[in-house]
Amino acid sequence: MPPPRGRPRPRPRVSEAGATGWPEGVARHVLERVDSTNAEALRLAPQLSGPAWVMARRQEAGRGRRGRAWIDPPGNFAATLVMRPEGGPADAARMSFVAALAVHDALRDLCGASLNVALKWPNDVLLNGGKLSGILLESAGSGSHVTGLAIGIGVNLAAAPGADEIEPGPARPVSLKGETGLVVTPDEMLDAIARSFDHWSRQMRDYGFGPIRAAWLARAARLGETITARTGSAEMTGRFDGIDETGALLLTTAQGREVVPAADIYFGSG
Numbered sequence: 001m002p003p004p005r006g007r008p009r010p011r012p013r014v015s016e017a018g019a020t021g022w023p024e025g026v027a028r029h030v031l032e033r034v035d036s037t038n039a040e041a042l043r044l045a046p047q048l049s050g051p052a053w054v055m056a057r058r059q060e061a062g063r064g065r066r067g068r069a070w071i072d073p074p075g076n077f078a079a080t081l082v083m084r085p086e087g088g089p090a091d092a093a094r095m096s097f098v099a100a101l102a103v104h105d106a107l108r109d110l111c112g113a114s115l116n117v118a119l120k121w122p123n124d125v126l127l128n129g130g131k132l133s134g135i136l137l138e139s140a141g142s143g144s145h146v147t148g149l150a151i152g153i154g155v156n157l158a159a160a161p162g163a164d165e166i167e168p169g170p171a172r173p174v175s176l177k178g179e180t181g182l183v184v185t186p187d188e189m190l191d192a193i194a195r196s197f198d199h200w201s202r203q204m205r206d207y208g209f210g211p212i213r214a215a216w217l218a219r220a221a222r223l224g225e226t227i228t229a230r231t232g233s234a235e236m237t238g239r240f241d242g243i244d245e246t247g248a249l250l251l252t253t254a255q256g257r258e259v260v261p262a263a264d265i266y267f268g269s270g
């Protein structure tokens, strides 16, 4: 059972990863203020000897998907895991599903298994149907040679940005505190996400994308239902039938099977 509405702070619990502490061999940088944790992570990348989390208490020029801005009211979570990825760009893209799983499971670890969270393709985390968290992958390097991968995660812990501050998107922004009354600090979130990410990235390393895909689908919103995918130039409505081995969205439309590598998703028939 989740704590009753208004209770000040849920107790952090040991994550599904089974670890009690910070993952071994992963550095942690906490900054008071930054433009964008993704930008800072990519600046730091050449000096790092291993993976590192970069978290900022205030992020002033957060970057979102598709060139949008990401607005961070104080108390929200903004952090980036920077690593030297194994493999090429396709492997790097699959890490966004690892990140979405990590955020989902960290929230359940912190707030209880009945927290109404779900995953929205490609990597948003929804709470009560609204957008709680977004993930942005950026890389350094060129072509098939990715030298640094930044996996940036924003979670609206304390407040959602106002409707006048953001471009209208497919899902209304919500915050954990606004929806549930629960207070989770950015430091608690970082610990929980780092542990959960460590668990899922080990699964990926040891068994490939299969278990990640299965776990992601088990947490997906609207699987088997009608959704609309909008790209810059096209719009397709159909049944959401899962994701393929690259992470692309599988949509069954009146014209047949569509494989969608990138799009914004709208629920319902659009």
Ligand SMILES: O=C(O)CCCC[C@@H]1SC[C@@H]2NC(=O)N[C@@H]21
Residues within 6 Å of the ligand: 035, 036, 037, 038, 039, 061, 062, 063, 064, 065, 066, 068, 070, 077, 078, 079, 080, 124, 133, 134, 135, 136, 151, 152, 153, 154, 155
């Ligand atoms: O548009 C989205 O849904 C993705 C938003 C990603 C925001 C996070 S906040 C931490 C990291 N730093 C950034 O500049 N962006 C990401």
